[in-house]
Amino acid sequence: MIWRILAWSALGGLAALAAIGGTWLLLLPGAPARGAAPAISSEESEATLAALKPPKRRRPLIAIIGINDKSETTDYLMPYGILARADVADVVTLATQPGPVTLYPALKVQPHATIAAFDAAHPDGADYVIVPAMTPEDDAAALQWIRSQAGKGATVIAVCVGAMVVANTGLLDGKRATTHWYSVGDLKKHSAIRYAADRRLVVDRGVATTTGITASMPMALTLIEAIAGRARAEAVASEIGLAAWDARHRSDAFQFTRPFALTAIANTLAFWRREQLGIALTPGIDEVSLALIADAWSRTYRSRALTFAAAEQAQTSRSGLGILPDRIAADWPAAQTPPAATGLPPVQALDHALRAIDARYGPRTADFVAMQLEYPR
Template identity: 65%
Template structure:
């Protein structure tokens, strides 16, 4: 596991001590250069939607693919859950190999099929392939399969650091792209022909799309729904999610490695005596989008880790058919102080960040939001 991935999926002591040992923390900026969000020209938005329209089937097939031992939880479950909720496509959650998937930084799930199963059922390939961040950006099986799907005409969507996986296939060579703010420099260094475009939450160039950090898979998924089924359908799903706007507007300067970010990482990582395990209770029909966002956020505080529990060891099936394997039977850990899984997903994330601020202070909530590449919505008191 590279420490770049550890940062985007939970920073880790290796990155923290690199900052300290380097002695350059004093030279970090004291704040990000957050500017106002600039509107996206209507022509650009229309071109993006047009480029994403399905060309193979009236009802498209969407494959969300990951490796079994380290696929980012929100990158994997959020596009799946949103697209399944919309019911405008046949969506399947895949793994490269048989057996359960250990998602990062929390949750264990059963994939619905392997990539070999998918190829047998859909020899003509998918219409869309969603590629999350993976602990191994050069996994041979994943890269071969993504290339093969592109050759069959699928639109490839690299979510967050999944863009680096797509880049490793060669599909981003010479194209416009973006990725999580922390991995951008490394991606451009490793693939210098990629043309980064700032201040865009997602980009489409030809038959390849990429997004910024973890939370960007929500607007990307809504844009796919709009391309498949129209604006009215996307608006209805957005209302269910608690999202008011899902265009590509983004303030890239708001997300950077700052002194407060580094100091929070150091302080929380070194407070090992004050770290806790929080249990999140699973129930049949749980919304996998809210679950992913809540578990992901609490797992990024460096003050807590997340375990799941249920009344029995039996798998728990989510709202849209993801089979989740509980970590524990009954709760042997502290119950999570706020797990608003019944709320709209966007509201669940905001509530979770608020709860993190109350438990671990505002700087930790800001630290988590920065990792998610998410602008906190602070509710007036």
């Protein structure tokens, strides 16, 4: 008798959970909003550029900080690759501790220096500090270093959920800011911060924030324009395949929807079909295209991108960053190799990856990935 009672109680509990979950799914919006983003006035664009002018040096020094574990892949690599190829500033990648930076959800790199070594070499600090998303968002060493750089006059630029890291330093208190759509609720919990909707890039008194992951593209180009002028920014934009990079954004086009939730649930439950996809590391590989491709394939909830090379030493990327292979192998099974795209310009490489994800896992998974990357399709 006791076992029958327990069995019925368990079934009742499962039924209640299913009912709660079903109700939650039904209450989610069926699709994100459609339509064009509101235009940005020329006055606002000019004010943004003026606020991002180099605060110290004619040739600025830009430092990109990461913690050694779980700094976001594209947040960390894309600003570096775009700014380095522009050749309008000295750009360095940093880690809070010695050793490689393991990025999330894919790739491992050798940073140029630790924050301690940077401070010893540049006691007057950087001109700009770029802060990617990190887990945890309250790493004590990172927060202290970001505060110290701001105190030395650096402009702090938070990419994506890097806004939550900067929020934890207190540097956003009393200022306007934005972040990845998934973390807007967390940002609003900081009562001293004013959320700014419908902007991919917000600059307020020495601190800039951006929306989701791919927003580091327009952010980097805006920074290039502020440093070296429109013509240089246009040349780099053409090289990476981006036609426009102003701050326009439609915030309600990116939100947690029913298709998004159902795709996450279905792909997570299909664990037996999960794949490890190999991307060959080669000398001179474009770190921006690689970051976008590896990030996209690692966000399907059906696959994870791994890099491989014939030897264990780091491969030097196009702009001089050491990228470490995840596996030592001469090749990878063809069935587990995504279509080659690392040789394409970054925007085309991402579009190519999303089309390949659509072909392999279906359009819902491709849309699911694009939503995570906050990439308009």
